[in-house]
Amino acid sequence: MKFFATAASGTEGALKDELRALKVKVKADRGGVHFEGDLVDGFRVCLHARVAMRVLVEVVRGPAVGEKGLYDLMRSVDWREHLTARHTFAITATCKSSQMTHSQFIAQRAKDAIVDQLRDYTGQRPSVDTRDPDVDVVLRLVRDQATVYLDLAGEPLHRRGYRRSTVDAMMKETLAAAVLQIAGYTGEDDLLDPLCGAGTILLEGALMARNIAPGLGRRFNVERWPNLEADTVSAWAALREEAQAAVRPRALVRLRGVDVSEEALRATRANAEAAGVSADVSLERTDARHLRPDRDRGWVVTDPPYGDRLAAKPLQLAGFARQFGEALRGFRGHTVAILSGNPMVSRSLNLPFTFEHTLYNGDTECRLLRAQIA
Ligand SMILES: C[S@@+](CC[C@H](N)C(=O)[O-])C[C@H]1O[C@@H](n2cnc3c(N)ncnc32)[C@H](O)[C@@H]1O
Incomplete structure (x- = not known):
């Protein structure tokens, strides 16, 4: 699986060092670090990386020119692997230098493609929940090339779960x-x-x-995804236990x-x-x-x-x-x-x-x- 862990500008190098220490193969880029691995590696990064903002796993990448191009690309994915009618989802889109210019419209069309496909296959449709979705789809359109990811963490990783009280000018x-x-x-x-x-x-x-570990005090969306293998779930539990024991x-x-x-x-x-x-x-x-x-x-x-x-x-x-x-x-x-x-x-x-x-x-x-x- 191909992952992209996002980081604030100027902190990519620090994230790269962290991921290296977690023994994943990495390549730093603007805005984050690419790495490869499986869902257990993705979870390990969510749990241990102190600098990562989001951990995204790539679902599809390809040309998406105009409304039809985007719709077709989204339908080329078998969304039954990622969603069921019992799961909620949301899409966040961003776009740059592309034929389509409205990110909300892009998200809307991408959502239509997912819902249409699942309805065609299963007769049922998943619901959209923008507040607390089980599956967070992230779509980036740059020069008519789309990359579609799922966000493993859901709530960004800077939300460790310990911030009870705030003051002015706090940093993340x-x-x-x-x-x-x-x-x-x-x-x-x-x-x-x-x-x-x-x-x-x-x-x-x-x-x-x-x-x-910075993620020890919270859960990640990936834990709510459908079709998880029992081995993956037990490997995650072992990672949490290991992290707990290391405190x-x-x-x-x-x-x-x-x-x-x-x-x-x-x-x-x-x-x-x-x-x-x-x-x-x-x-x-x-x-x-x-x-x-x-x-x-x-x-x-x-x-x-x-x-x-x-x-x-x-x-x-x-x-x-x-x-x-x-x-x-x-x-x-x-x-x-x-x-x-x-x-x-x-x-x-x-x-x-x-x-x-x-x-x-x-x-x-x-x-x-x-x-x-x-
Ligand atoms: C930019 S904020 C720090 C934010 C902090 N890093 C955070 O993330 O919550 C600066 C802090 O300096 C404190 N401060 C301002 N003048 C001060 C002084 N003379 N002595 C001690 N603290 C002071 C303010 O009360 C404020 O909480």
Whole structure:
């Protein structure tokens, strides 16, 4: 089977490394990583990849010129293998540089083809459920070439199942995991996020430190698919058990979250509880500009306010960054990694950055910067 695991722009390399570690043959591409294997490999990636957003398995690929071309391509698939009248499904379509230009219309025609075929074969039709379908069909049309996939996870993989509480300007769990991995954090060292917000970086670090597979707290749509072989289902159960058995009872490192906002700390606490790592994280309400290290090594990983959604004034932001940078320069022996969406903030921190990587937080182009504080 051919798979495509999607990842946010700039994190494809990190995903490729993860998939290699999971022993699947990979090829990185824009927006994700291709790999080959069977449904057990696909499930393993859903369970273990911290950076993947979706895991898609290819159903068909071919020319789909105009409405009829698309309809015919969709009907060339035997949908009885993937759907029954007892299962619900949904189609998401995207298109680029093609004769058909309306993604909703494309999805509608593709749906008609599936429903018509199943009705012809079985006399019954599956229902569409756009909210929580059993089978999620993903259709991409580029220059009149369509690729049709099924989405193994359903809900995107950044939804680990632990986010109970939110704050402004939170990052996705998959981005936080990518930031840690690209910076080089492995979960084997102390970690501090001095502007922790809802705790996303801290909690992704805690999952790494406890060796908790990111998908262990949730289910995947593939588990609801029809025609699953008993061997596949038992192999999945074995993968979950193996992942559960590999969880460390306690983190061997200190995970520390700091924020000035009591609301942010409450959110982190609730999320840590849901992730099962509350005993591993210590939280304190402090102004990050006044932080002092109490260890002689470790990691500081954080994303300072960028000034977009937080409506901070540029001068205030620069002033904050200067003072925050001064505090960070006191963290001798530490590695500091900053995700910044604002070059002025990066400059004002005035840290000896020696590593830079571009990635995107939603639409915002960001730099991941790393400095070793001597
Ligand atoms: C961009 S948000 C961090 C979001 C976080 N990474 C997440 O995913 O939830 C920045 C955080 O910095 C906190 N903050 C702003 N100024 C601060 C200061 N002087 N000291 C400590 N925290 C501060 C805010 O309360 C906010 O929670």
